[in-house]
Amino acid sequence: MQAYYQPLIELSSGRCVGAEALARWIREDGEIVNPNIFLPLAEQPGLVPAITLDIVAATLHDLGKLLNEYPHLCININLAPEDLTSEAFSGALSHSLAAAGVAPTSIKLEITERAMIDTNASRDVIRNFRLRGHQIAVDDFGTGYSSLAYLQTLELDTLKIDKCFVDAIGTEAATNRVIGHLIEMAKSLQLDIVAEGIESEHQGDWLIEQGVEYGQGYHYSRPLLCEEFQDYFHKHKESSSHAISEKANLHILKHGI
Numbered sequence: 001m002q003a004y005y006q007p008l009i010e011l012s013s014g015r016c017v018g019a020e021a022l023a024r025w026i027r028e029d030g031e032i033v034n035p036n037i038f039l040p041l042a043e044q045p046g047l048v049p050a051i052t053l054d055i056v057a058a059t060l061h062d063l064g065k066l067l068n069e070y071p072h073l074c075i076n077i078n079l080a081p082e083d084l085t086s087e088a089f090s091g092a093l094s095h096s097l098a099a100a101g102v103a104p105t106s107i108k109l110e111i112t113e114r115a116m117i118d119t120n121a122s123r124d125v126i127r128n129f130r131l132r133g134h135q136i137a138v139d140d141f142g143t144g145y146s147s148l149a150y151l152q153t154l155e156l157d158t159l160k161i162d163k164c165f166v167d168a169i170g171t172e173a174a175t176n177r178v179i180g181h182l183i184e185m186a187k188s189l190q191l192d193i194v195a196e197g198i199e200s201e202h203q204g205d206w207l208i209e210q211g212v213e214y215g216q217g218y219h220y221s222r223p224l225l226c227e228e229f230q231d232y233f234h235k236h237k238e239s240s241s242h243a244i245s246e247k248a249n250l251h252i253l254k255h256g257i
């Protein structure tokens, strides 16, 4: 198992505010396999939480020092439905963090919208994670049919708008109109918004105009190995003066000084 880190960006400034840790299984022939393929194969009870804890351990090993040095930096860990129902998972997570000396506020937990609905106990599980100091993001938001009424009963921090809605920006697809509603939902719930899978400057600019603060995607960076991510972070930890001066130049070209 190999952990990759995809930078999370503050869209208006280009500043890197964190990363999403992504698990990849490297087969002997070198092929890279994504978790949506290998997690369903883990039928043995307890195997999925063990894989999630492996990624936590890799993150703490790779980035623990950086997280201590930059307390506002946050790494997102993807949880599977099995992690939410596992009795041992949240205790083991807290134990790993304590052993590595990393604050729970440095680790945000991503839970898919579907897993939140499927689990009756999800409200309590989420509250428990938040009491331990973690922030909670709803992953793949917009694909799980949850209502505003239901979401407002959960203690959440962030909604991650699924890539399929970002893909539709600037196209005639019906989902093109849906993303506006998703952004409004997030705003009325007073949650941070992260747009996933941004692949073009046009998509990024449109999202900024709609008031979306954060994003990730190939337009900014692919998932990176630990050293590559650290380099990326150090280059982008301050607002990018380059991005700002480019925008200022454009403004001068369009409107004069």
Ligand code: G
Residues within 6 Å of the ligand: 006, 022, 034, 078, 139, 140, 196, 197, 198, 199, 216, 217, 218, 219, 223
């Ligand atoms: O389920 P979740 O949304 O966490 O999955 C993120 C997945 O999307 C990762 O496997 C990551 O490699 C992939 N990904 C991230 N950014 C992009 C992008 O801009 N384009 C595409 N096609 N895939 C992306």
Ligand code: MN
Residues within 6 Å of the ligand: 020, 078, 110, 139
């Ligand atoms: Mn995710």
